[in-house]
Amino acid sequence: MNFSSLLLPAIVACSCNALANMFWKMRFDKVPLSLSSIQDLLDLLKAWQIWIGIGCYGVSMLLFFYMLSHYKLSSIMPVTCMTYIFNIIIARLFFYESISKTQIIGAVIIIIGLLILSRGQITKI
Numbered sequence: 001m002n003f004s005s006l007l008l009p010a011i012v013a014c015s016c017n018a019l020a021n022m023f024w025k026m027r028f029d030k031v032p033l034s035l036s037s038i039q040d041l042l043d044l045l046k047a048w049q050i051w052i053g054i055g056c057y058g059v060s061m062l063l064f065f066y067m068l069s070h071y072k073l074s075s076i077m078p079v080t081c082m083t084y085i086f087n088i089i090i091a092r093l094f095f096y097e098s099i100s101k102t103q104i105i106g107a108v109i110i111i112i113g114l115l116i117l118s119r120g121q122i123t124k125i
Contacts, residue, residue: 004120007070010079013063016056017079018086022094029095070124078117081110 027049034040044050067076085107091097 003120005077006067006075008120009063009067010076011082013060013067014080014082016060016063017083018090020053020055020057020060021087022090023056023057024050025095027053072125078113082114085110 027044027047031043031047033044064080066075088099088103090106092099
């Protein structure tokens with residue numbers, strides 16, 4: 001089985017995971033999380049960003065479960081590192097965070113690793 005059969009569900013799963021983080025960050029930038037009262041935690045359940053984030057994360061987990069049931073764990077986990085790259089992109093584009101040289105080097109190393117992995121065979125269970 002080739003690498004591309006794993007790539008599509010992995011890209012969607014990693015993208016959904018990063019989107020969940022984006023929506024949660026949007027909420028906590030407006031209202032930082034407070035653990036001082038039960039009411040603060042209950043108010044969290046009223047925030048639309050939290051619910052969209054939970055939905056995105058749920059889709060991500062369902063795809064991850066799909067991958068776990070069809071591919072070897074040793075094939076899946078390296079591919080899920082794309083989440084890191086998607087989070088860097090979101091951080092820059094939506095939160096205007098500066099990206100360090102170290103982060104860029106790390107992302108490039110991940111991409112090189114994915115290119116190396118793409119040359120091999122992915123084994124289904």
